[in-house]
Amino acid sequence: MTTLLLSHPACLDHDTGDLHPECADRLTAITRILEHEDFFYLSRDEAPRATEEQLRLGHSAAHVARVLGAIPAEGWHEFDSDTVASPGSGEAALRSVGAVIAAIDEVLGGRSRNAFCAVRPPGHHAGRETVEGFCLFSNAAIGALYARKVHGLERVAVVDFDVHHGNGTQDVLWNEPGTFYASTHQQDAYPYTGTMAETGPEGGCVVVNVPLPAGTGSDDFRWAYSDLILPKLRDFRPELVIVSAGFDGHAADPMAHLRLQVADFDWVTRQLLDVAAECCQRRLVSVLEGGYDTRALAACVASHVRALMDA
Numbered sequence: 001m002t003t004l005l006l007s008h009p010a011c012l013d014h015d016t017g018d019l020h021p022e023c024a025d026r027l028t029a030i031t032r033i034l035e036h037e038d039f040f041y042l043s044r045d046e047a048p049r050a051t052e053e054q055l056r057l058g059h060s061a062a063h064v065a066r067v068l069g070a071i072p073a074e075g076w077h078e079f080d081s082d083t084v085a086s087p088g089s090g091e092a093a094l095r096s097v098g099a100v101i102a103a104i105d106e107v108l109g110g111r112s113r114n115a116f117c118a119v120r121p122p123g124h125h126a127g128r129e130t131v132e133g134f135c136l137f138s139n140a141a142i143g144a145l146y147a148r149k150v151h152g153l154e155r156v157a158v159v160d161f162d163v164h165h166g167n168g169t170q171d172v173l174w175n176e177p178g179t180f181y182a183s184t185h186q187q188d189a190y191p192y193t194g195t196m197a198e199t200g201p202e203g204g205c206v207v208v209n210v211p212l213p214a215g216t217g218s219d220d221f222r223w224a225y226s227d228l229i230l231p232k233l234r235d236f237r238p239e240l241v242i243v244s245a246g247f248d249g250h251a252a253d254p255m256a257h258l259r260l261q262v263a264d265f266d267w268v269t270r271q272l273l274d275v276a277a278e279c280c281q282r283r284l285v286s287v288l289e290g291g292y293d294t295r296a297l298a299a300c301v302a303s304h305v306r307a308l309m310d311a
């Protein structure tokens with residue numbers, strides 16, 4: 001069994017306008033680096049389109065209709081000053097959710113060991129009824145609910161190492177039993193949520209937030225996982241681990257102020273793979289979130305995917 005790479009050319013057609021940090025060049029840089037011979041043994045496939053029924057696992061029917069109905073025939077629609085849609089955005093968003101769904105089908109079906117979804121728009125700021133932070137639909141959270149409700153898993157974990165708190169994922173999963181959401185993120189940065197006091201409701205999602213002060217580097221990042229997140233993840237005994245893989249915690253990233261290095265993303269990936277090996281026959285699905293310095297992003301994704309292939 002190999003690692004599966006899912007993407008789709010439509011993800012390049014989500015046009016956010018000039019000078020927007022969440023741009024198609026990000027995905028082009030990732031695609032280029034994954035063409036290196038180191039990645040020859042990746043299994044590669046095009047992401048299918050998610051159905052509206054699948055979107056409704058994480059969003060209300062009215063919200064899904066509102067978002068898809070706002071996609072412009074030409075020009076741009078601004079959901080807010082950060083989050084814009086172009087004519088290609090609807091297809092890109094459906095392929096992004098569809099990638100996660102297909103990855104889960106392949107990994108749970110035993111046809112791939114694990115998977116990485118190289119897609120955009122990202123998803124972890126999209127809430128049950130909200131579009132924000134460059135995100136249209138809640139890719140990872142929909143995946144968790146798909147694994148729970150369609151595949152019948154009892155416990156699904158989402159672990160989010162993007163430098164921003166995944167307020168959308170947390171919102172979608174909040175009242176959902178059998179789910180776990182853990183996040184490391186920069187404290188007092190967008191979206192200004194994700195305190196340690198947010199632990200999830202009785203009978204709902206188990207939430208573990210670890211905000212890290214600006215300037216945090218490798219040692220404290222690794223401590224947050226070793227001492228706070230991984231023990232709780234092991235206690236939860238996930239049957240599938242979904243990773244919200246954002247690489248904007250890298251020191252070179254222009255959007256935030258953590259000081260992580262490529263080796264930290266390799267390390268955290270291998271830690272999560274170890275938990276997946278202990279708890280759930282190594283079943284892990286990773287989906288791209290942020291990462292805005294294209295050189296650092298490509299290097300981080302390469303190390304992340306290499307770790308997945310070594311599992």
Ligand SMILES: [Zn+2]
Nearest residue numbers: 162163164290
């Ligand atoms: Zn981010």
